């Protein structure tokens with residue numbers, strides 16, 4: 001893995017949280033994106049070299065709605081940049097980790113992504129992400 005690509009934070013109300021985090025970072029979010037297939041509305045902040053993704057559920061069946069119901073708002077996942085997502089998925093599966101999706105899927109920000117089941121990772125939801133080549 002190359003570096004932390006971003007940290008995802010689950011929030012109840014993205015409008016309110018955009019304002020909250022803009023105050024904390026002293027900078028506004030630079031984009032928003034709805035990922036309909038995942039039932040999430042996202043916004044992104046750039047903080048120096050780092051990115052923060054806010055995630056709001058778009059419906060009650062969304063994984064974000066379920067996360068907030070169980071654990072409340074807060075850090076939801078850590079995403080790591082990988083060079084070759086297919087080979088990383090293969091490697092981690094061989095190590096016994098459970099991939100939440102068998103094929104890379106299209107995430108926010110034009111990335112191919114795959115999540116590891118947090119049961120096997122000390123409770124940390126890990127997202128692999130690779131820049132999508134056109």
Ligand code: ZN
Nearest residue numbers: 008053079127
């Ligand atoms: Zn993410």
